[in-house]
Amino acid sequence: MELRGKKAIAIGERDAVPGEAIAECLTSAGVEVVMTRTECFV
Amino acid sequence: MDPENQGRIKQLVDEHGADNVVVVLGAADAEALEVAAETVTEGDPAFVGPLAGVQLGLPVMHIFEDEVKDQIDPAVYDTNVGFLEMTLDADSVREVMGRVRRG
Numbered sequence: 421m422e423l424r425g426k427k428a429i430a431i432g433e434r435d436a437v438p439g440e441a442i443a444e445c446l447t448s449a450g451v452e453v454v455m456t457r458t459e460c461f462v
Numbered sequence: 463m464d465p466e467n468q469g470r471i472k473q474l475v476d477e478h479g480a481d482n483v484v485v486v487l488g489a490a491d492a493e494a495l496e497v498a499a500e501t502v503t504e505g506d507p508a509f510v511g512p513l514a515g516v517q518l519g520l521p522v523m524h525i526f527e528d529e530v531k532d533q534i535d536p537a538v539y540d541t542n543v544g545f546l547e548m549t550l551d552a553d554s555v556r557e558v559m560g561r562v563r564r565g
Contacts, residue, residue: 421484421521421523421529422533423484423530423533424533426482426483426484427474427478427482427483427484428483428484428485428486429471429474429483429484429485429486429502429520430486430488431463431467431485431486431487431488431489431498432487432488432489433487433488433489433490433491433494435490435491436488436489436490436491436546436550437488437489437490437525437526437543437546437550438488439488441488441525441542441543441546442486442487442488442525442542442543444538444541444542445525445530445534445535445538445539445542445543446486446534448534448535448538448539449533449534449535451484454474454478454483455467455470455471455474457464457467457470458488459463459464459467459489459494459498461489461491461493461494461497
């Protein structure tokens with residue numbers, strides 16, 4: 421799927437990849453990140 | 463998934479339309495991935511949040527998957543995610559994501 425032009429929701433995890441890291445990557449791909457969260461799944 | 467996050471996702475889909483929204487996950491735990499993926503496709507499996515009974519059907523991917531990774535600037539990926547991909551069980555993540563998308 422072509423991500424460029426999409427609105428992305430980045431849901432990271434505290435003990436894995438944080439939402440902010442996902443958002444940084446997606447932004448470099450020309451994706452608009454509309455929500456960034458880092459959840460804590462225990 | 464946190465009910466507050468479910469509410470925000472529902473709001474964003476109402477605003478932009480489900481066809482324009484994608485979800486990219488970063489968890490490594492199989493159960494966390496399954497719950498998150500189910501929440502944004504079939505609805506909240508715990509039936510407590512705003513997405514209980516709401517089938518958004520959003521495309522859901524993981525940052526480790528080639529389909530996503532290949533579209534990201536390699537230098538940016540390496541800086542933000544590269545080390546985590548090496549230390550976490552990325553093969554297991556990709557297997558779980560393939561399975562949850564097949565239903």
